[in-house]
Amino acid sequence: MxxxxxxxxxxxxxxxxxxxxxxxxxxxxxxxQKEQEYLESFSYTEEEQPTTFQAHRYLVKERKLPNRIVKKFIENGLIRESVYQEVIFKWKKNQCVVGYSKQGTVKLTKEQQKRYRTERTYFKYIAPTTEEDTYGGFNYLVGQPKNIYFFESAIDLLSYYTLYESELHSIGDFWLVSYEGLGAGKKNC
Structure with a gap:
């Protein structure tokens, strides 16, 4: 509680x-009751690294995702790296970025955990967005969304895609959606 x-x-x-x-x-x-606050409009202003080396390393080495899957999502512009070496998971709708979440790639120190008031090992952030887009999240759509799969986090989505990639593509018309956008008022956790 x-x-x-x-x-x-x-x-x-x-x-x-x-x-x-x-x-x-x-x-x-x-x-x-805590009143949820939404942005009138969303503007993606996150500073990105020109490369995704640290993000790629974290997802492959730490989270054990296959190199080819991580590369695929990077090439599709869904995963980037911030100037602070965090993985950026972009939420896209009609090829426009409507929100994003970030996952740290370096373990938090005890001081940082205290400052962020968390027991998490890695930094995690969900950016505020509009009310319309807050119920979406990191997602991957192939074809028309006839088969929709929901996940708690971007990492869960990527893990599921890793395990069932061939089955999903043989079914076709699927949409993978992470609902991390529903969390805790879009604040640092």
Whole structure:
């Protein structure tokens, strides 16, 4: 419950602990409502490296994705690398970037974990976007979307595609969609 409050309502561990403690004293837990804020329009302004060396290395060596799959997504412009050596997963709709998420490629130090208020090993960020596009995420479409598959994260999507690539292409007309865009108000985690 504490982790949930921290993630969903941008609370510190102490704030979440106090909230749970207060709610339990009265015998019931009241919901905490946080108003979701959306951008009027999205503009992709992330600074990218001219190469994707670190992003590619992380996805292949650390996440064990096949080199050819990572290259395919890089060549399709869906994966890039930020100037801070983070993997950028671009959310595209009709060939336009409508959002993105980032995954760190270097483990966070204890100081960084404290600063970001996270126990995660790697930096993760979901950029704010418009209300219309917030329910999408990193995605890969082949043909018409007759067969749709949903995933929790971009890495899950890539892993699934790795395992079932030939089956997906033999079926045809598929759309892989990561729903990381639904997370915690699009803040650093």
């Amino acid at each position: 504490i982790q949930y409050l921290m993630a969903m309502y941008d609370m510190t561990k102490e704030q979440a602990r106090i909230k749970v403690s207060q709610d339990l004293k009265g015998g019931k837990i009241e919901s905490v």
